[in-house]
Amino acid sequence: MVQQTVVDETRRPPAIVAVEGVVKRFGRFTALNDINLSVRAGEKIVLCGPSGSGKSTLIRCINHIETHDSGRIVVDGVELTDRMGDINTVRREVGMVFQSFNLFPHLSIVENCMLAPMKVRGLSRAQAHERARGFLRKVRIHDQADKYPGQLSGGQQQRVAIARALCMQPKIMLFDEPTSALDPEMVKEVLDIMVELARDGMTMVCVTHEMGFAREVADRVVFMDHGAIVEEADPETFFRAPRTERARDFLGQIIH
Amino acid sequence: MFAVLFEPTADGQRYIDWLLSGLGWTLALAFFGWWIAFAVGIVVGIGRTVQNRAFAALARLYVEVFRNIPVLVQMFLWYFVLPEILPTTLGNAIKQIPPPWGSFFPALICLGLYTAARIAEQVRAGIEALPKGQTEAASALGLSPYLTYRHIIVPQALRLIVPSLTSEVMGIYKNTSVALTIGLMELTAQARQISEATFQTFTAFGAATLIYLALALIAYQGMALIDRAVRIPGTARTDDDIAPNLAEDIQQAGALPAGMEIAK
Numbered sequence A: 001m002v003q004q005t006v007v008d009e010t011r012r013p014p015a016i017v018a019v020e021g022v023v024k025r026f027g028r029f030t031a032l033n034d035i036n037l038s039v040r041a042g043e044k045i046v047l048c049g050p051s052g053s054g055k056s057t058l059i060r061c062i063n064h065i066e067t068h069d070s071g072r073i074v075v076d077g078v079e080l081t082d083r084m085g086d087i088n089t090v091r092r093e094v095g096m097v098f099q100s101f102n103l104f105p106h107l108s109i110v111e112n113c114m115l116a117p118m119k120v121r122g123l124s125r126a127q128a129h130e131r132a133r134g135f136l137r138k139v140r141i142h143d144q145a146d147k148y149p150g151q152l153s154g155g156q157q158q159r160v161a162i163a164r165a166l167c168m169q170p171k172i173m174l175f176d177e178p179t180s181a182l183d184p185e186m187v188k189e190v191l192d193i194m195v196e197l198a199r200d201g202m203t204m205v206c207v208t209h210e211m212g213f214a215r216e217v218a219d220r221v222v223f224m225d226h227g228a229i230v231e232e233a234d235p236e237t238f239f240r241a242p243r244t245e246r247a248r249d250f251l252g253q254i255i256h
Numbered sequence B: 001m002f003a004v005l006f007e008p009t010a011d012g013q014r015y016i017d018w019l020l021s022g023l024g025w026t027l028a029l030a031f032f033g034w035w036i037a038f039a040v041g042i043v044v045g046i047g048r049t050v051q052n053r054a055f056a057a058l059a060r061l062y063v064e065v066f067r068n069i070p071v072l073v074q075m076f077l078w079y080f081v082l083p084e085i086l087p088t089t090l091g092n093a094i095k096q097i098p099p100p101w102g103s104f105f106p107a108l109i110c111l112g113l114y115t116a117a118r119i120a121e122q123v124r125a126g127i128e129a130l131p132k133g134q135t136e137a138a139s140a141l142g143l144s145p146y147l148t149y150r151h152i153i154v155p156q157a158l159r160l161i162v163p164s165l166t167s168e169v170m171g172i173y174k175n176t177s178v179a180l181t182i183g184l185m186e187l188t189a190q191a192r193q194i195s196e197a198t199f200q201t202f203t204a205f206g207a208a209t210l211i212y213l214a215l216a217l218i219a220y221q222g223m224a225l226i227d228r229a230v231r232i233p234g235t236a237r238t239d240d241d242i243a244p245n246l247a248e249d250i251q252q253a254g255a256l257p258a259g260m261e262i263a264k
């Protein structure tokens, strides 16, 4: 088992993700430069910023798909380090949705959703099947359960990817530009699911440039540029009156 | 022209019986050798791709050694050299194994391990052709490296390499003919024996050639059937349950690399 390091007992609700002074380099290139971010249980955070600013790298560090070079990342009370016993005890609590869906093409839709609950959570086939059915219904795709990913549209695949992550009953969901690879007419069906998820109280960190979504659900918008967090504000303030020049430029670009 | 095959031999059989007996040994060698090659090849091929440096280096060494020594030399090493370098009692025991098993087992191990090195490289190529997102998605769900290989990577990699495995299947049964050099009376050896007994060289080797060709055709058809059987629904262009307008999304999904297209 992993050493449980409890942080921030005093603040309420406690931070479920704490990122402190995190630096990440790729060779000599610094992708994340002294990032500090804390996400409380139930909070919804929208991460935005120009391409290459380090958004993906940051959320990939949060579930340790990338390893940070210095600083501390504590997720659900467990500090992520190279020496930690079993990273998967943390990862199973953190769901992730990728821009390119990354469904398992050789497994049917329902099997995509059943694999991890069975192999990682130890559910029986019947339990996993029932849970998968439930979440596939939630993302309104239960009538396609026995198809294969290659037989679904992009929007449908992304909804399956969300259901697959939810089947692990994670405490946090990370989204990395979940609608960027979709045709415009499919963006809404995915965003609708994400809005519902937010209403259900899920803790969410979303990299997205969908400003309508950010306005509707985000508690905070975090703006990144060149590997650093440049601005952090509630959506209304951020969109109406961004404090920094860089945020203004960025908003100017994505609105047109 | 093949009439001579049905003439009686000195030992009371017909020449065709010699050929069929040879065919039996060829098939046995190819069949059991294949399963050794497949099992070892998968393990070594996976080994080539794992993070563990020592394991990866060992797998690399295996491939370089077994792939680069000529099969004929390997055959001699297993048959003539191995009993000499083992402890005397064990070496003598091996030499005591009665024919044809004394030739069959070294030939089996030789072909199995040689073909395994070739399959290992195919497996590695298949694994490396998979999109990185597959491993990342598996990790993000909390699957351990073992579970990721077991349920995500290997099943997809094997599907990808079915076409290139076809040539390995053909390769192993063609290489069985090398076993005649250590005294196994397989198909080619029997053909030569018929040719020597009857002086009908053309008939004897013509018949063997036709049998090899028939085997090639069967292997090819068999692998094509397997390819079709394991094909992932929704990845075949001919699959008519995909609406044409979805084709683009399926491409975008990056579900399978371009290799899968070739795999068809």
Ligand SMILES: Nc1ncnc2c1ncn2[C@@H]1O[C@H](COP(=O)(O)OP(=O)(O)O)[C@@H](O)[C@H]1O
Pocket (backbone or CB within 6 Å): A026, A029, A031, A049, A050, A051, A052, A053, A054, A055, A056, A057, A058
């Ligand atoms: N594996 C990697 N190797 C080298 N450089 C990388 C790697 N991943 C990301 N980068 C670099 O880090 C920077 C931030 O990337 P990323 O986090 O993907 O940005 P964003 O998601 O904000 O567009 C980019 O300049 C990118 O080129």
Ligand SMILES: [Mg+2]
Pocket (backbone or CB within 6 Å): A055, A056, A057, A176, A177
């Ligand atoms: Mg990105």
